[in-house]
Amino acid sequence: MTDLLKLSGVHTHIGRYHILQGIDLTVPQGQVTMLLGRNGAGKTTTLRTIMGLWHASSGEISLSGERIESRATPDIARLGVGYVPESMAVFSDLTVKENLVLAARDAPMDDTQLEWIFGFFPALRRFWLSRAGSLSGGQKQMLSIARAIIEPRKLLLIDEPTKGLAPAIVMALIECLKEIKRKGATILMVEQNFFAARELGDNVLVMDNGTIVHRGAMAALAADVPLQERLLGLSLEAHQ
């Protein structure tokens, strides 16, 4: 399995704070890699640094072997990286359709892809011409993900998609993400919900204080309760 994304010795400073302190990680092609860790560990900063929203102060980031750490965010997006931020960041004043029109950057939306998206996000079809600001939290998350997959992407960076959602909606969202995974997407996903992480992840990276403290198979971590407690201060049983 080839590595699509590779970070080597990445440091990121935000103001006078040294957030990422030498991150080394790889994201294999066609797999879902979960990025776990306590609040403030540097997970979101990692995604934003990959996306170029914050620039790495040192280290290397390469996508398909191409160095991207000094590239601007739009250029990184144009290399095929889709980003679903923690805040969802749908354009509230725009309709669902307009949000997706913008996401389909260089060409009209592909009808087949749109139908595929509607297949597991039916709300988007129904509220096609409604303002995105009037959608519920779960529907906004659907729109945010749909925006990232309306065009083929090499890599999806997804930041806590289940955050703040009701349990029933989380279950539906997991099913949607599984469907995306089945289509062969390569995903690096930050998640606090360990149950969701176990359901979706092939690999896992655990962060603490700006460094990767554990890497391995998701199934292995899910099966090792003492390790979960040591790394994350929790056990899977508490999330079931």
Place this chain on the structure above:
Amino acid sequence: MTDLAATDPLPKPKRDLAPILLPVALALAMIPLIGSPSTWLTLTAASLAMGMMIFIMASGLTLVFGLMDVLNFGHGAFIAVGAYVATLVLAPFAASIQADSLWMNLAVLAPAALLSMAVSGALGLVVERVLILPVYGQHLKQILMTTGGLIVAEQTLYALWGPQIIPMPLPASLRGSFIIGDVAIAKYRVLATLIGLAVFIAIQLVLNRTKLGLLIRAGVENREMVEALGYRIRRLFLGVFMTGSALAGLGGVMWALYREQVHASMSDELTVLIFVVVIIGGLGSIGGCFIGAILVAMVANYGGFLVPKLALVSNILLMVAILMWRPRGLYAVTSR
């Protein structure tokens, strides 16, 4: 099963008509206070014309504020430059301007306005690249840089054209008024109102019917996400900045014709009005800017007629009142 399945209808978005009705209500409330219907109509027409000119000048500034969070205190320079550039065309063709033919007048006026827009827009390109680009995200430095730029522009105009006030008479065919009964409405005010409405409609069409407009609206709301979708928002911002500068130049020509004179510090009186309009309209909102401009002009005209001494503070009082009612302006842009 869940709201993902869209079993429940969305709440209907409320149409926020209160700001639109505000100028109408204000105008109607003035009828008994002013007394004479003809005077009221004249003042209302004057307010609309003045409001449209202010809107043309302010529309670019509100998008610049909203899109890139840039405080451009030098916006007035584009107004003055636009007016001065127009004199370069109008002065040599003074005979055509004073000819009693609408078409001859427009044949000179239109190229003058277009040249003013082109020069102001080009100046906008220079200002954005030289003054604003190095200070993105730094408000205090933006204020210092753009205020400095305004001073340099004013002094350059003095150096090139001299300190004297340059007369800019109205074209002959736009002098005088349309008389309807005992109501007199100045011809130029009708033209200014029509141009303002045309600019407003054009901006609305671009913002709502084109992908470029979608990008601008999205960028005003969340520029970071627009970049994450692969769009180079700084190029977009440069385009908006140049368009806003060009519109300010057009507004400068119209204002100079309205006052029938040009001087380097002509924008001083307008800058405060423009900022009041942008703030009460809601940063980044074209609709709010349009209504705000009409309100500011109404308060200036009605207030100047009823309580002349109040004219000095009337716009500030209006801003205080609007912000007490809606702290983020008449039409707050979501998430800002």
